[in-house]
Amino acid sequence: MKRAHEARTRQRAPSARALPDGRVGNPQTKLLAGRSISVPWGCELPKGEKLIQIEVAPDFDSETAIFTGPVT
Numbered sequence: 001m002k003r004a005h006e007a008r009t010r011q012r013a014p015s016a017r018a019l020p021d022g023r024v025g026n027p028q029t030k031l032l033a034g035r036s037i038s039v040p041w042g043c044e045l046p047k048g049e050k051l052i053q054i055e056v057a058p059d060f061d062s063e064t065a066i067f068t069g070p071v072t
Contacts, residue, residue, distance in 0.1 A: 045071060 031037055045052065052071050057064040 029037065049071050051068065053066060053068045055064045055066050
């Protein structure tokens with residue numbers, strides 16, 4: 001049980017890396033219901049991967065939202 005919690009905590013830790021335009025970390029904005037936002041995040045997937053699932057949460061105390069879709 002401890003390992004699963006540590007993995008989740010490690011996964012959700014905020015990034016301190018600077019983006020190419022000098023910004024650091026995650027977007028600092030509130031998103032209203034029914035609206036969307038685009039952010040310049042990237043990841044590496046195995047070659048031939050056709051589906052991706054992304055889990056996001058605004059903080060450690062909130063429920064997560066899970067998005068699933070095709071890799072394009």
